[in-house]
Amino acid sequence: MARRVFAITLWPGLIAAALVVALTLGTLGAVALRAETFSALSHFDWLAVRFTVVQAFLSALLSVLFAIPAARALARRSFPGRGLLITLLGAPFILPTIVAILGLTAVFGKSGFVSVVLSWAGLEPISIYGFHGVVLAHVFFNLPLATRLLLQGWGAIPAERFRLASSLHFGPKDVFRHIELPMLRDIVPGAFTVILLICTTSFAVALTFGGGPKATTVELAIYEAFRYDFNLGKASLLALIQVLICALAVVLSLKFRVPQMGWGGLNRVVQRFDARTVPTRILDLFWIVVVSLFLLAPLLAIALRGAAGITDLPASVWQAALRSLITALGSAFFAILMSLALALSALRWRGLEVIGMSSIAASPLVMGTGLYIVLFAITDPADWALPITALVNAVMSMPFILRALGPALTGAERDYGRLSDSLGLTGLSRVRLVFLPRLRVPMGFSAGLAAALSMGDLGVITLFARPEAATLPLQIYRLMGSYRMDQAMGAALLLLGLSLTLFYIFDLWGKRSA
Amino acid sequence: MLELQSIRLTQGEFTLSADCVIPLGSRVAVIGPSGAGKSTLLSLIGGFEEPDTGRLLWNEQDLTETLPHERPISHLFQDNNLFAHMTAAQNVGLGIRPNLRLSKAEQTRVSEALSAVGLAGMEARRPAELSGGQQSRVALARVLVQEKPLILLDEPFSALGPAMRGEMIGLAKEVSAKLGATMLMVTHDIADVDRFADLVIWIEDGRCLPPRDWAEMKADPPEGLKAYIGT
Numbered sequence: 001m002a003r004r005v006f007a008i009t010l011w012p013g014l015i016a017a018a019l020v021v022a023l024t025l026g027t028l029g030a031v032a033l034r035a036e037t038f039s040a041l042s043h044f045d046w047l048a049v050r051f052t053v054v055q056a057f058l059s060a061l062l063s064v065l066f067a068i069p070a071a072r073a074l075a076r077r078s079f080p081g082r083g084l085l086i087t088l089l090g091a092p093f094i095l096p097t098i099v100a101i102l103g104l105t106a107v108f109g110k111s112g113f114v115s116v117v118l119s120w121a122g123l124e125p126i127s128i129y130g131f132h133g134v135v136l137a138h139v140f141f142n143l144p145l146a147t148r149l150l151l152q153g154w155g156a157i158p159a160e161r162f163r164l165a166s167s168l169h170f171g172p173k174d175v176f177r178h179i180e181l182p183m184l185r186d187i188v189p190g191a192f193t194v195i196l197l198i199c200t201t202s203f204a205v206a207l208t209f210g211g212g213p214k215a216t217t218v219e220l221a222i223y224e225a226f227r228y229d230f231n232l233g234k235a236s237l238l239a240l241i242q243v244l245i246c247a248l249a250v251v252l253s254l255k256f257r258v259p260q261m262g263w264g265g266l267n268r269v270v271q272r273f274d275a276r277t278v279p280t281r282i283l284d285l286f287w288i289v290v291v292s293l294f295l296l297a298p299l300l301a302i303a304l305r306g307a308a309g310i311t312d313l314p315a316s317v318w319q320a321a322l323r324s325l326i327t328a329l330g331s332a333f334f335a336i337l338m339s340l341a342l343a344l345s346a347l348r349w350r351g352l353e354v355i356g357m358s359s360i361a362a363s364p365l366v367m368g369t370g371l372y373i374v375l376f377a378i379t380d381p382a383d384w385a386l387p388i389t390a391l392v393n394a395v396m397s398m399p400f401i402l403r404a405l406g407p408a409l410t411g412a413e414r415d416y417g418r419l420s421d422s423l424g425l426t427g428l429s430r431v432r433l434v435f436l437p438r439l440r441v442p443m444g445f446s447a448g449l450a451a452a453l454s455m456g457d458l459g460v461i462t463l464f465a466r467p468e469a470a471t472l473p474l475q476i477y478r479l480m481g482s483y484r485m486d487q488a489m490g491a492a493l494l495l496l497g498l499s500l501t502l503f504y505i506f507d508l509w510g511k512r513s514a
Numbered sequence: 515m516l517e518l519q520s521i522r523l524t525q526g527e528f529t530l531s532a533d534c535v536i537p538l539g540s541r542v543a544v545i546g547p548s549g550a551g552k553s554t555l556l557s558l559i560g561g562f563e564e565p566d567t568g569r570l571l572w573n574e575q576d577l578t579e580t581l582p583h584e585r586p587i588s589h590l591f592q593d594n595n596l597f598a599h600m601t602a603a604q605n606v607g608l609g610i611r612p613n614l615r616l617s618k619a620e621q622t623r624v625s626e627a628l629s630a631v632g633l634a635g636m637e638a639r640r641p642a643e644l645s646g647g648q649q650s651r652v653a654l655a656r657v658l659v660q661e662k663p664l665i666l667l668d669e670p671f672s673a674l675g676p677a678m679r680g681e682m683i684g685l686a687k688e689v690s691a692k693l694g695a696t697m698l699m700v701t702h703d704i705a706d707v708d709r710f711a712d713l714v715i716w717i718e719d720g721r722c723l724p725p726r727d728w729a730e731m732k733a734d735p736p737e738g739l740k741a742y743i744g745t
Binding site: 425 | 591595597599612614
């Protein structure tokens with residue numbers, strides 16, 4: 001049998017795995033012990049359950065539905081700015097939710113751009129609050145994701161197949177039926193369930209655009225039970241229901257091959273012979289323009305309106321920004337340390353990686369509820385608001401980090417494992433001299449990702465923070481709530497700038513000596 | 515001497531068996547058809563594979579249970595002999611201290627080893643800035659500083675052209691002579707064997723025949739070898 005060389009000790013990975021399990025399953029246990037019986041749920045709570053499921057289905061459906069023509073247009077057209085647009089499609093992932101929410105308000109809100117145009121035409125202004133606002137925001141976040149996933153699907157179709165189609169005189173409809181539809185059948189169900197899962201755990205969007213009996217998600221109901229009634233028993237019961245919904249969505253996604261989000265390989269345009277007719281050109285142009293506008297208009301609105309407000313920000317905003325920055329850096333540090341420990345140990349025990357990935361199906365708000373219950377028994381949870389936020393965010397970003405580090409690490413071991421073993425490169429020397437140099441690029445990217453995600457977090461922090469100790473996203477939410485929109489926009493621009501800068505600096509650090 | 519005592523190693527359908535003695539200071543070529551078990555034999559001696567039964571002895575000392583780096587062995591693998599992100603000096607230095615914290619004297623040894631293989635002044639080059647032949651030289655310089663009495667070469671020069679390969683085999687011979695080391699080399703080129711070996715181990719279907727004098731074996735080849743050479 002092949003000898004297994006135990007070059008790396010397991011315990012750092014085991015500690016990291018134990019921490020992840022404590023935060024996912026452990027908090028769940030705390031919640032379960034505290035939960036009331038189902039009879040404690042009001043009619044209002046059941047409406048929240050229904051709304052959560054319905055809005056998630058609708059959001060996922062619309063995202064995928066619009067992504068199909070958009071991805072097809074991107075796949076078969078080459079135009080200036082195409083690469084930039086594809087990069088922008090990845091941006092909503094690290095875009096702070098509250099920034100997007102403000103941007104959407106500036107475009108689709110009551111005094112937003114669309115309403116202004118409507119009132120010129122003598123029509124009623126539209127409102128972004130309620131059911132359709134929640135769905136709109138979810139589509140804003142997930143349409144780009146769906147488009148990228150489908151674009152990968154198109155990219156994976158061999159170019160020869162389109163050449164064959166052309167030699168067989170296929171029209172666009174034949175190409176769709178014989179080439180594109182089979183690919184879509186393979187990818188769409190997975191993309192749909194991933195987005196469904198993301199939308200069931202949506203909190204910040206429901207917090208701002210939702211509310212009331214018609215538009216409250218379970219996550220929002222947890223927050224309200226917590227914040228308004230301080231009813232931990234009910235919050236816990238709702239948390240269990242949330243976990244149940246997530247679990248169902250995960251089971252659903254297991255039935256399909258979930259597409260893996262890559263970060264490259266989207267730059268190829270396949271030469272298409274069937275799409276040269278004028279109607280298909282107009283169609284593609286239409287979708288490219290619509291998607292670009294939908295993505296860019298809210299961001300532009302933030303940039304324009306925020307630039308006016310950013311000079312006039314109160315000191316509380318700057319203090320909040322500092323708190324967020326510290327939290328983000330701490331979170332990135334935790335996330336990298338834990339992911340690295342897990343990924344190294346996973347070279348020996350594959351199962352550890354699965355544990356690290358498990359938080360992808362967890363709800364940060366449920367984690368927060370569980371942690372609050374545990375801490376509440378010992379101390380004042382509000383004292384721990386920032387460390388807890390950093391830790392929960394770190395665990396939430398681990399699935400993405402592990403996916404970036406894993407292949408680089410197995411590659412290093414495949415290439416250099418024997419050489420390192422023969423030279424006696426074990427333990428820390430192995431990590432320092434063999435693994436870290438190979439991991440620099442994905443580590444820079446991952447740290448940037450973790451920092452940006454934590455910087456923009458508006459979840460756990462809402463449960464824990466004292467009014468005078470808010471993070472920047474929470475502060476923006478409060479400014480919004482007190483209708484100080486210009487300041488909110490200015491602060492949002494600041495948050496956007498800080499998030500992107502953090503990501504950019506870390507990513508650049510990784511690539512610098514590559 | 516290196517002793518393989520009734521060694522058997524099974525990997526799925528494949529079984530390698532070896533029972534032979536390799537004298538100290540000899541240069542042994544390991545030849546045989548692809549899939550015969552040449553690389554497996556070297557992996558086993560190197561400590562990357564563990565035999566199901568049998569023992570591996572070096573000068574009466576039992577190596578069977580030891581880890582690769584605890585064995586008195588330097589390796590040259592088929593590829594990835596150098597870390598791409600390290601300089602030539604660092605790649606050689608690993609042979610002295612795996613944590614690369616080298617003293618002044620040790621750094622001088624590294625430079626001397628690089629000069630000995632014809633790479634004087636190239637300490638700071640990275641593998642990407644070196645030709646294929648120069649990369650092989652760096653790996654040989656590391657073998658030189660490792661000062662191990664047994665050197666295993668698993669077709670390390672197979673990506674080089676014939677002239678360069680001849681040159682590298684000559685250099686490998688020099689290195690082993692300098693260290694007084696025993697050397698085993700896997701190859702599938704009879705010209706390499708002519709240049710390099712005094713003894714030859716023929717492997718076929720996982721059966722490893724005891725080493726024989728190369729001139730003798732050529733005069734009276736086993737059945738498989740005849741077909742392999744195509745004479």
